[in-house]
Amino acid sequence: MRNIKLTIEYDGSSYAGWQRQKNAMTVQQKLEESLEKLCGEPVNVIGSGRTDSGVHARGQVSNFKTSSTIPPERYSYALNSMLPSDIRINCSKEVPMDFHARFSATGKKYRYSIINNTHGTAIDRQYLHHVSSPLDIQAMKEAAKIFEGTHDYAGFMATGSPVKSTVRTIYESKLIQDGSLLHFTVTGNGFLYNMVRIMAGTLIDVGKGKISANVIPDIIAYRKREKVGATAPANGLFLEEVYYDELL
Numbered sequence: 001m002r003n004i005k006l007t008i009e010y011d012g013s014s015y016a017g018w019q020r021q022k023n024a025m026t027v028q029q030k031l032e033e034s035l036e037k038l039c040g041e042p043v044n045v046i047g048s049g050r051t052d053s054g055v056h057a058r059g060q061v062s063n064f065k066t067s068s069t070i071p072p073e074r075y076s077y078a079l080n081s082m083l084p085s086d087i088r089i090n091c092s093k094e095v096p097m098d099f100h101a102r103f104s105a106t107g108k109k110y111r112y113s114i115i116n117n118t119h120g121t122a123i124d125r126q127y128l129h130h131v132s133s134p135l136d137i138q139a140m141k142e143a144a145k146i147f148e149g150t151h152d153y154a155g156f157m158a159t160g161s162p163v164k165s166t167v168r169t170i171y172e173s174k175l176i177q178d179g180s181l182l183h184f185t186v187t188g189n190g191f192l193y194n195m196v197r198i199m200a201g202t203l204i205d206v207g208k209g210k211i212s213a214n215v216i217p218d219i220i221a222y223r224k225r226e227k228v229g230a231t232a233p234a235n236g237l238f239l240e241e242v243y244y245d246e247l248l
Contacts, residue, residue, distance in 0.1 A: 054234035129236035135207030157192035202229030
């Protein structure tokens with residue numbers, strides 16, 4: 001048996017997220033179906049984590065174990081000839097048998113992108129959340145920095161999510177402006193369900209003047225969902241990179 005690691009890029013617009021579902025097409029299902037044809041055996045693909053319906057990825061990581069003799073580096077070429085054009089395998093390599101895309105991960109980086117203008121955009125509408133209201137960019141930048149550190153993010157999680165702990169460490173959180181584009185990037189040791197989209201929605205509310213940046217610490221400490229901003233739409237979110245202790 002071999003353990004193969006894949007680094008995957010995908011446009012999530014046409015998929016009901018990463019994880020396989022009974023009644024909807026997902027990225028995991030497309031990948032497993034292609035691998036089963038390629039390897040001639042059932043294949044279980046393990047992802048570094050779920051992405052919701054409509055969320056995109058530039059650096060999703062997965063692994064699978066197989067008895068196939070295909071050279072590890074050839075999987076990317078073979079899979080890309082079989083997968084739809086909105087899913088690409090950027091790298092395939094053999095890793096130790098104890099590597100697990102989810103449990104071996106030490107951190108992730110996400111990016112949420114906003115276009116702040118009057119009419120939005122036609123071409124990039126699937127990758128940018130449109131906000132037509134004027135935004136206080138400086139206040140949003142100040143609020144983004146407050147997320148850094150180790151906090152209990154229970155209020156920044158979709159209700160009903162089953163987790164053992166809601167404490168997470170955010171290493172870097174920043175907002176960058178590029179004309180009418182705003183890019184919120186956040187790197188941490190882990191994220192709760194919908195956490196980044198709720199953080200982005202909270203920053204938008206700060207920009208609109210609905211929430212003051214100064215009260216973000218109190219909102220975090222309160223640990224209740226109703227005190228936090230709305231969940232921003234999925235289309236602006238990208239999983240940028242997954243980190244591991246070793247250069248695997």
